[in-house]
Amino acid sequence: MQVDLQDPWSPLFGRLTLDSIPYDNPIIVGTFLGAATIGLIVVAAVLYYKKLPYLWREWLTTVDHKKIGVMYIILGLVMLFRGFVDGLMMRTQQVMAVGPDSPGVLGAQHGFLPPFHFDQVYSAHGTIMLIFAATPIMAGLGNIIVPLQIGARDMAYPYLNAVSLWLTTAGAALIMLSLFVGEFSNAAWVGLMPLAELPYNPGVGVDYWMWAIQLSSLGTTFNAINIIATIVKMRAPGMTWFRMPVFTWVNLSTSIIGLTAFPVLGVALSLLTADRYLGTDFFTVGHGGNFMLYIDLFWIWGHPEVYFLILPPFGIFSEIVPTFSEKPLFGYLTMVAASFAIAGIGWSVWAHHFFTMGMGPDLNGYFSSATMLVGIPTGVKIFNWLFTMYRGRITFTTPMLWAVMGIFLLLFGGFTGMMLSAPAINYTVHDSVFVIAHFHCMVLVVAVGAFAAVAYWWPKVFGFKLDERNGQFFFWTFTLASIVVFVPMFGLGLEGETRRLDYVFNPQWRPLLIAEEVGIVLYCISVFYFLKMIYVSLRDRVPAGDDAWGTGRTLEWMTHTPVPFYNFAVTPQINALDELAWRRENGLDKVKPQTFVPIHMPSNTAVPVIIGAMAMALGFGMIWRIWWMAGAALLAIVVAVIARSFDKNQGYILTAEEIAKFESKTELASMIAEQPKRTPLDHVEAH
Amino acid sequence: MSAHHSDPLQNPEVQQGSTLRFATAFLASVLFMGAALLVSQHKLPFLEFAEILVGLTFLTLAAQATLFFGLDISRAQIWKSVSLILTVPLFIISVGLTVWAFSSLYSRTMLPANEVPSMSMPMDSNATMSMPAQQTLLQ
Numbered sequence A: 001m002q003v004d005l006q007d008p009w010s011p012l013f014g015r016l017t018l019d020s021i022p023y024d025n026p027i028i029v030g031t032f033l034g035a036a037t038i039g040l041i042v043v044a045a046v047l048y049y050k051k052l053p054y055l056w057r058e059w060l061t062t063v064d065h066k067k068i069g070v071m072y073i074i075l076g077l078v079m080l081f082r083g084f085v086d087g088l089m090m091r092t093q094q095v096m097a098v099g100p101d102s103p104g105v106l107g108a109q110h111g112f113l114p115p116f117h118f119d120q121v122y123s124a125h126g127t128i129m130l131i132f133a134a135t136p137i138m139a140g141l142g143n144i145i146v147p148l149q150i151g152a153r154d155m156a157y158p159y160l161n162a163v164s165l166w167l168t169t170a171g172a173a174l175i176m177l178s179l180f181v182g183e184f185s186n187a188a189w190v191g192l193m194p195l196a197e198l199p200y201n202p203g204v205g206v207d208y209w210m211w212a213i214q215l216s217s218l219g220t221t222f223n224a225i226n227i228i229a230t231i232v233k234m235r236a237p238g239m240t241w242f243r244m245p246v247f248t249w250v251n252l253s254t255s256i257i258g259l260t261a262f263p264v265l266g267v268a269l270s271l272l273t274a275d276r277y278l279g280t281d282f283f284t285v286g287h288g289g290n291f292m293l294y295i296d297l298f299w300i301w302g303h304p305e306v307y308f309l310i311l312p313p314f315g316i317f318s319e320i321v322p323t324f325s326e327k328p329l330f331g332y333l334t335m336v337a338a339s340f341a342i343a344g345i346g347w348s349v350w351a352h353h354f355f356t357m358g359m360g361p362d363l364n365g366y367f368s369s370a371t372m373l374v375g376i377p378t379g380v381k382i383f384n385w386l387f388t389m390y391r392g393r394i395t396f397t398t399p400m401l402w403a404v405m406g407i408f409l410l411l412f413g414g415f416t417g418m419m420l421s422a423p424a425i426n427y428t429v430h431d432s433v434f435v436i437a438h439f440h441c442m443v444l445v446v447a448v449g450a451f452a453a454v455a456y457w458w459p460k461v462f463g464f465k466l467d468e469r470n471g472q473f474f475f476w477t478f479t480l481a482s483i484v485v486f487v488p489m490f491g492l493g494l495e496g497e498t499r500r501l502d503y504v505f506n507p508q509w510r511p512l513l514i515a516e517e518v519g520i521v522l523y524c525i526s527v528f529y530f531l532k533m534i535y536v537s538l539r540d541r542v543p544a545g546d547d548a549w550g551t552g553r554t555l556e557w558m559t560h561t562p563v564p565f566y567n568f569a570v571t572p573q574i575n576a577l578d579e580l581a582w583r584r585e586n587g588l589d590k591v592k593p594q595t596f597v598p599i600h601m602p603s604n605t606a607v608p609v610i611i612g613a614m615a616m617a618l619g620f621g622m623i624w625r626i627w628w629m630a631g632a633a634l635l636a637i638v639v640a641v642i643a644r645s646f647d648k649n650q651g652y653i654l655t656a657e658e659i660a661k662f663e664s665k666t667e668l669a670s671m672i673a674e675q676p677k678r679t680p681l682d683h684v685e686a687h
Numbered sequence B: 001m002s003a004h005h006s007d008p009l010q011n012p013e014v015q016q017g018s019t020l021r022f023a024t025a026f027l028a029s030v031l032f033m034g035a036a037l038l039v040s041q042h043k044l045p046f047l048e049f050a051e052i053l054v055g056l057t058f059l060t061l062a063a064q065a066t067l068f069f070g071l072d073i074s075r076a077q078i079w080k081s082v083s084l085i086l087t088v089p090l091f092i093i094s095v096g097l098t099v100w101a102f103s104s105l106y107s108r109t110m111l112p113a114n115e116v117p118s119m120s121m122p123m124d125s126n127a128t129m130s131m132p133a134q135q136t137l138l139q
Helices: A026-048 A052-060 A065-096 A115-149 A158-180 A205-233 A246-278 A291-325 A332-346 A350-357 A361-373 A375-389 A398-421 A423-429 A433-462 A468-495 A507-540 A579-585 A607-623 A627-645 A656-664 B012-016 B019-040 B046-068 B078-086 B088-103 B105-109 B131-138
Strands: A599-601 A652-654
Touching (some): A026 A052, A026 A158, A065 A115, A065 A158, A158 A205, A158 A607, A205 A607, A291 A375, A350 A361, A350 B088, A361 A375, A361 A398, A398 A423, A398 A433, A468 A507, B019 B046, B078 B088
C-alpha cells in the first residue's frame, strides 16, 4: 500500500507547492540568478548565431561516439564545478564555525550554513563528484577513445550509447533541479540508514538523490554493455586480444565491473523506494527488516564502483607514460592481468567500509586480507610505469605531469588505504576525516587522470592542442591545492575530527582548518587557470598533426586530426601491439589509403534525447508524487522505444567520392563541421 | 547493422520466443513465488525455511532463464548462457559473505533477550534492569 504522507498533496501538483521553492534563502537565490543568467546568455548566443538547428541535428540527436563522449565530458565538468563549489562551501563553513564563540550569519548559529543545509551540501558533493562528475568523464573518455583504439567505426550500439548519455543527463538535471525546487538529501551520498528512511526524512531530498542515481546508473549500465560489446565484436582485423592497448583493456574490466555491480545498486535503491513509497520494511527495523542490509548492498556496489572509477585513469597513465617516455609500456601482460585482478578482488572487499558493524574477527580478517591483496596488482602497475620511465626520454608536458602526479597520489591513497584495511586502525579512525583524506587521494587520481586524458587526447578530438603554459599553471596550482587541503586533513583525522561536522567544537583545530581553506583558495586559482587554458587554446587554435605528440604509439594517432566522423576511411589492418609505433619503425606510418569503399553509417535520432527528457519527467513526477506525470512519462518512454523498433531508417551510405573529399580536406569531416542532410536507407543487407 | 534490423519481428531472439513459453515462464514464476508466500506463513526452523526459499528462487530463475530468455547452449545463445554462469561466483561471494556477516550480527550487537527489560512490562520509575544488562550498557 502506498504510504500516506502528512503534508499537503494535490492530484495535479502532488507534493509540489510554492513553499517548495526556497526563495527566502539568499545563497540559493543568488545561485539561481547566476545560473539563470549564464543559461540565458548561452540560449541567446545560440539563437543570435542561428545555431539551434545545428545544435539539434549535429549534437543533441547525434549517435556519433565522439560527440557523445564530448557531451559526457562537458556534463562531467559542469557537475565537477558544482561539486567543487559544494566543497568550497563545506570548507568555508568549517573554518568559520570553530568553537562556541564563532559568529553565525544568514540564519546559521555558527558559520553561514545551518546544519540542515550543510548536510545537503555534503550529500550533494559526494553524490555529484562520484556519480555525476567522475563517472561521466570516464565514460566519455571510454566512448571517444576505445573505438578509435580498436579500429572501429563507432560503438557497437550507437543508439543505446545516446540513450546512456541522456539517462545520465536526466539524473544530473534532477540534482541541479533539487537546488531550486525542494531540497536535496541530507543523508550523505551513501544514504545513511535509517536516516534515509521516510519516518526520519519525510521531505523530497532523499527521493531526489534516489531517483537521480537510479536513472544515471541505468545509463552507466547500458554504457558498460556497449563498451563490452564494442571491444568483443568490433575490433579491426588483426586486432587480437593482446594487441589491444591497455586503456581499452581497462575499459573492458571497468565495464565488466559496471555491468555486474550497478544492478546491485539498482536493487538497493528499488528496495529503499519500496520502503519510502509502499511502506515495506526492507531497511527499517520493523517486521524483520535490517538497515545494515542496505549498507551491505550499497557497498557491494560501492566498492566495485571505486575500481570502476580508478581503473580508467590507470589505463590513461598507461598510454601517457610510454608516449612521453618514448618507450613501449613495461610489462604489458602484467598490466592487463593486474587490471583484471584489481577488478576481481574489488568485488570481494566491500565490507571494509563497515568493519565497525560487528561482523566478528573472522570476517573482519577476511575482508582485511582481501583489501590488502589489492595492493599487489596496484603495486605491479606502479612499478610498470616506473620501469617504463626508467631510461626513457621523458618529456614533462602537461599530460605527463598529470600522470606523474596521479602515481604519487595513488601511492598516498594506497598506503593510507593499507592502513585502513587493518581493522584495528580502521576502528580508531572510522568516520574521521582521515578516511576522507584517504579517499580524496584516490578520487583525485580519477580527477588528475581526467585532466591528463583531456590534455592528451584533446588535439585528436578538436585538431589543436591545449595551451601548454596555462595548462602547467593549472597543474601546479591544483597540485599545491591538493597538498594544502589534504595533508592537514590527514592530521585532523588522526587528532579525532569526525567527518560531516557543520560545527567544529575544538578551537585547537583551527590552524589546520585555515590551511585547508587556503588550499581551497588555491583550487579556485587552479579553476581560473583551467578556464584560461581553454580560452587561450580556443583563441589560438594551433593546429596539431595526426600524431599530435609525435611519439604516439596506438591506433588512434593514425587517424586524421581532428578525427573525422567516420573515424577510419579504410578499416585498418593491425599488425602489432602499438600499431603506430610498429608502422613508424617499418616506414609505413605515412602510407595513406588511395581507394575507398562506401561506408555504412548510422543516422542521428531524436529518440534518445526524448527518452532522457521523459526519464527526467518520470523522476520528477515520482519525487513529488505527481502520479499522472510519472505515469505519462513512463508511457511515453515505452511508446518511444516501441516506435523506434519499427523505424525503417537504416542509416545512410557515405560514398567513396565523399570519403575521398573528406580525406583531402579533413576539416570538412571534423567534429564541429556541419554535415549535409543525407537520404536514409530503408533496407540494408547484412555485412 | 544486420538485415534483421529492418524488421524487429525478424530478429532471431524474437523469433525464438513464443507466447506459450512466455506464458509458462510467467505462470511458473507466479507459482514459485506463491509457494514462497505459503511457506513464509508457516513456522519453520530458520535453516529449513532458508533452504526452501533458496530452492524456490533457483527454480524461478531457471524457469525464467530457459523459458523467458530461452538460454541454452545453442550457437545463438551460448555466450549469453556463459555470461550468466560467469556471474555465479559473484552471487556466491556477495550472498555468501553477506549471510556470513549477518548470521551472527544480532547476537554480536544486540543485548541478549533475557537481559533486556520486556517492552510488554509496565515501565515505571521503579522498573529495574538486570545487573548484567546494566554492565553491558555501561561498557
